[in-house]
Amino acid sequence: MTDSPDGGWRRAVGRAVARGVARVGPWPLAVALVGTASAHSGSLGGAAASATVPTWLTVLTGGVVVGATFLFTTLLTDHDAMRSVNWSRVALPAPALARRALVRGCQLVSVALLGLVFVTGLSGTTTPTRNFALLFVWTGWWAGFTMTTYLVGNTWPAFDPFRAIAGVVRRVLDALLDGSAGTVAPDRTDGGTATVPASPAPRLPEEWGVWPAVAGLLALVYVEVVSPIGSNPRSLALVVAAYGLVTVAGAVVYGRTWFDRVDPVSRVFLTYGRVAPVQRDGDGLSLRIPGTAATEEVLPDRPGETAFVVALLWVTTYDGLVATPLWARLVEPVVGAGVPAVLVHVVVLLAGFALFLGGYRLSSRAVRERAETYVAVDEIERWFAPSLVPIAAGYHVAHFMGYFLTLAPALAAVAASPFAPPATVALVLPGWFGSVKLACVLLGHVLAVWVAHSLAFELFPGVLAAIRSQVPTVVVMVFYTMVSLWVITQPYVPPPFV
Amino acid sequence: MTRNLPDPATDVPPDEEPTAVCAHCERPFRSVHARDLHVGEVHEAEATETERERYERVIETERDDLWLFHARTVVALGVVYSTTVILYMVVLGQFG
Numbered sequence A: 001m002t003d004s005p006d007g008g009w010r011r012a013v014g015r016a017v018a019r020g021v022a023r024v025g026p027w028p029l030a031v032a033l034v035g036t037a038s039a040h041s042g043s044l045g046g047a048a049a050s051a052t053v054p055t056w057l058t059v060l061t062g063g064v065v066v067g068a069t070f071l072f073t074t075l076l077t078d079h080d081a082m083r084s085v086n087w088s089r090v091a092l093p094a095p096a097l098a099r100r101a102l103v104r105g106c107q108l109v110s111v112a113l114l115g116l117v118f119v120t121g122l123s124g125t126t127t128p129t130r131n132f133a134l135l136f137v138w139t140g141w142w143a144g145f146t147m148t149t150y151l152v153g154n155t156w157p158a159f160d161p162f163r164a165i166a167g168v169v170r171r172v173l174d175a176l177l178d179g180s181a182g183t184v185a186p187d188r189t190d191g192g193t194a195t196v197p198a199s200p201a202p203r204l205p206e207e208w209g210v211w212p213a214v215a216g217l218l219a220l221v222y223v224e225v226v227s228p229i230g231s232n233p234r235s236l237a238l239v240v241a242a243y244g245l246v247t248v249a250g251a252v253v254y255g256r257t258w259f260d261r262v263d264p265v266s267r268v269f270l271t272y273g274r275v276a277p278v279q280r281d282g283d284g285l286s287l288r289i290p291g292t293a294a295t296e297e298v299l300p301d302r303p304g305e306t307a308f309v310v311a312l313l314w315v316t317t318y319d320g321l322v323a324t325p326l327w328a329r330l331v332e333p334v335v336g337a338g339v340p341a342v343l344v345h346v347v348v349l350l351a352g353f354a355l356f357l358g359g360y361r362l363s364s365r366a367v368r369e370r371a372e373t374y375v376a377v378d379e380i381e382r383w384f385a386p387s388l389v390p391i392a393a394g395y396h397v398a399h400f401m402g403y404f405l406t407l408a409p410a411l412a413a414v415a416a417s418p419f420a421p422p423a424t425v426a427l428v429l430p431g432w433f434g435s436v437k438l439a440c441v442l443l444g445h446v447l448a449v450w451v452a453h454s455l456a457f458e459l460f461p462g463v464l465a466a467i468r469s470q471v472p473t474v475v476v477m478v479f480y481t482m483v484s485l486w487v488i489t490q491p492y493v494p495p496p497f498v
Numbered sequence B: 001m002t003r004n005l006p007d008p009a010t011d012v013p014p015d016e017e018p019t020a021v022c023a024h025c026e027r028p029f030r031s032v033h034a035r036d037l038h039v040g041e042v043h044e045a046e047a048t049e050t051e052r053e054r055y056e057r058v059i060e061t062e063r064d065d066l067w068l069f070h071a072r073t074v075v076a077l078g079v080v081y082s083t084t085v086i087l088y089m090v091v092l093g094q095f096g
């Protein structure tokens, strides 16, 4: 599994775990639902006995759990009690001075790591399991770091090496320009993580909103799927360099706006951070119940804000979908008929995104009808969009937790000696781990039902309108749960022709 | 407790006259019921005596409707649970 040369290595390892699910079946889940006590007496390793739960039943059970969660939340109608849960928080000590020092430290570390990624990517070994750049970017960063953004908190602004580099470039340019013009340099003292000053000169058109970030996210995922950056350290280093150049140049020209409205990576982490337990609270930090921060925040009124959250959900699905046997079966005749595979991938990427966005819009219209309200449709879209984030996070953790654990020992071994990497072994996860993944997907949906329920109570007066308004969303969620569970239980097949 | 979220933007179709409007914040509503609830929830401090009485009355209506709704929910949960159990018994029984 470590040496499939054609682009599928990264997923191949991730999916090796998924294969376990299909074989083993999600028996703890099933047993928990049926309520049989033997769930706990049976040893977790002896999962072979449960090969009897067919995939369709697993998928159906997932849908039933989400539907039943909704029915259950309708019994919780005490708005003040809901708020006391959602608004509970513990302030974390975070002195400004310590925070600024910590941010500087993070930036230095991440710029050094970026340098190491370039060096090992361009000149290191091309054996994937021994190459620092590949292991660090995919295992350490895209799997591991991303998980911390929703499980702990969004620390990317502090770590982002490109933001740090752009800040330095900006300051140097300012000094040069100011020096030559003989003017006094403007005051650049901004606290905390903000190393890139607000831009004075060029501005992005306001009507674009965050659509550039939506396009950027789709483009990044497309490159990830069709190019060999998952297994070839040279092309990975080049793609990172290209992304870095664009990001630094954009940030130097447009300032902080770039990270707010264009840079897809910053926005992905910002979006995931909405459900994290550690949140920025005014000047400090606070610890919240996971997911509850999303019940207090409506997306800003800008074009593309809803579309970005929907795009995040879609790309996690797409990433899994293109590695299923069904995809291979459907694509092969199309490519056989002479259509280039890269074209098929881009068409499906865009069409699926349009489908998700259209589905979300339709369900928001239905919410407006069901709640008998005059609240505008795009307001409803933005209001409930944060409830999609736990779903995306649950799906991400299901996809990448096993992958991260499998390769974490290899990453640690190679990180200790990146220039003379030892041979590494992938950790073999036990069979029951597949059930953990299914549980993560379900947990994301259950949290989403709670967030949507809480948001509905904030939007609509009374109890019954709020409950009724949720029915269309829940129908969509049940359907989506089943689709994602199906994708997760599929055996891994490398996307053909890429 | 106070709400932290902003007031939602509303959009009344051009050919429609809102059934009810909030006297305090001019938000339009499709029903008098929803308006009376909104006034009691959001404008508790400024509400007039009449508005308070109306709120008491719609809360009563909500309570009755909710009881019926919850009764149906409990039945639905029971049906879902037993259907799932039976489904698992049938499927697992086939292989067992």
Ligand SMILES: [Zn+2]
Residues within 6 Å of the ligand: B022, B023, B024, B025, B026, B027, B038, B039, B042, B043
């Ligand atoms: Zn009002």
